[in-house]
Amino acid sequence: MVRIEWLDRQMAQCNEMAQWIHQEFSYEYAHQSLASWQQEFSAGQQDGRWKCLVAMEGDQLLGGAALASNDLADRPDLGPWLACVFVAPEARRTGLAAQLIEGICDHARDTGITTLYLHTHSQSDYYARFGWEVVEHFQAWGKEQCLMSRRLK
Template identity: 35%
Template structure:
C-alpha cells in the first residue's frame, strides 16, 4: 500500500452512494430479494449521520473509495430484538488480500466504542472465523433467505 487507509464518514462522500449501492446489491442482493439497487442507495442515504446510528463509513485508499462499513439499527427481517448491527463490510475486489478488511473491522469497532455502544451484532454467510479473531462470538445459525448464516455478537 503506497498510502495509509483512512476511514471517513459516508456523509462526506454522498456522491459515491450510487457506486457503493451497486457493490452492495451485487454482493448481498440475494439476501434481500425485496430490495432493488435503488433501495440499497436509499438505505445508504439514511446513514449520512454523524455521531448517531445509523452510520456508514468509506474506506479510502489513494483518494479512492475502496470499501465500506456501517452500523445499523437492524440488518435482518428476523432478529429485530438485536441491535445495533455491524453491516456492509465490503472491499472492492482490487482492495482485497491486503489486510484492509481486518483494519476496517477494527476501526469500526473503535468507532462503536467511541459512540458508547457496548454490544454489536452481525451476520455472515461464510466468514465467522474472520470475525472471531476480533472477539466476536457466534450467537446462533439460521437459514436466512435460503442461505445459512451465522449471527454473531461482540461486546466491550
C-alpha cells in the same frame, strides 16, 4: 495513501458503495431494487441507520463497513449491527476489512455501545479471529447463517 473516513463526508461515493453491497449480498436484496436501496442507504448516512465508514485512495472507493441500527428483520431485539462489510477485489488481503471493522467497533464503543452483532453465511472464522463469538445458527435467504456478537470493552 489509503484514508478511512465517514461516508457522509464522501457522499459522491454513496451510490457506488450501495451498489457494491446490493450486488455482493444480492440474496438479501432480492425484493428491493438497486435504486430503492441506494436511496435508503444514502438517507441512512444522514439519520444514522446505516452509518458507513469507507476506505478511499484519492477519489477511488476501496471498501466500507457500516454501523446499522437494524440488519436482521427477524431479530429486532438485537442491535446495533456491524453490516455491509465489503472491500473491492483489488484491495483485498491488505488488512483493509480489519481496519474498517475495528473503526466501526471503536466508534460504537465511543458512543457507549457495549455489544455489536453481525450475521454471515461464510465468514464466521474470519470474524472469530477478531473476537466475535457465535450466538446461534439460523436459516435465511436459502443459506445457513451465523449470528455473531462482540463485546466492546
